[in-house]
Amino acid sequence: MNNQLNKPKGFGEILDQTFRISKYKFKDFFIILLMLVGPIYLLQAIIDLASGKNFLRQEATGENWYETMMSNFEFAEASSTNLAADLGFAFLSLIVLFTYPIAQAAILIGVNHLKENRDFTIGSLIKQAISRFFPMIGSTIIYVLIALGIFIGLLFTGIFSSMIFIVVEFIIGTILSIVIWIGLFLIGAFLLTRWSFYFGSVVLDRNSPGLTRSWRLSKGRSFKLIGLYMIFIFITFSIGIALQLSFQAFLGDSVLLGLIVSFTTLVTTLIMAVGYAVMYLDLKVRHDADDLIDLIDDYHTSRIDDVL
Helix, strand or coil: CHHHHCCCCCHHHHHHHHHHHHHHCHHHHHHHHHHHCHHHHHHHHHHHHHCCCCCCCCCCCCCCHHHHHHHHHHHHHCCCCCHHHHHHHHHHHHHHHHHHHHHHHHHHHHHHHHHCCCCCCHHHHHHHHHCCHHHHHHHHHHHHHHHHHHHHHHHHHHHHHHHHHHHHCHHHHHHHHHHHHHHHHHHHHHHHHHHCCHHHHHHHCCCCCCHHHHHHHCCCCHHHHHHHHHHHHHHHHHHHHHHHHHHHHHHCCCHHHHHHHHHHHHHHHHHHHHHHHHHHHHHHHHHHHHHHHHHHHHHHHHHHHHHC
């Protein structure tokens, strides 16, 4: 498997390698997520129980199974908001913002060990990830602020330009507005993707904040990387939605449904983390190979100059 990670890969090969590694090291990586993120979901379930939500609820009624399932969906949407539960959820979400990067870094380090054909333990991966905690958090804050600035800037540009075009000519303006919004989306996706590999740089290369290195690594690969991101998001989102809708039809808005959704989230998070690691390592292999070629070319050029 390390041979595949040590050579440049195409679009399909990255997807294939991601699912191979996810299957091969599923137990180790899932335990990492379970240890670091799982307790947060468990606490959320306890808070839901304490706030009055039933563990297994099928309170909706209907004349047949179809009406019962539809009633469960409506009942879940109409559930009253509990202030204590919302505050608990906000607090736990804040904790996840600190534990999730450690879990992702541990998986990234684990995939890199596979690339280098090195053995590892779950404890060693977590320990190495924690050693990069503050650089990870600091770099992530910078990336989030940049992303927020890009979002606000593009949103303002899209709204302002759309209003002008629509006021001047409604039909043509509407068409132009759609084109502009698509273009702005691509610009935002391009910039965020080019900088998104800062995390791998911080964790593996110990380069903080890693934005410049991410920009260099992703040069010439931007739209392929955007495509990979979209596929991973589509796959994980589809799995999550399909399972949630399937169980919600019978369980309604219950604590058990929340646990099932949380378990599914851990699995999809694992796939995304492994996919990110494979993408980053592929960029490193390509970049290092290009650097080697440049060094060889420089060497040959200098030798020719010496001869002449």
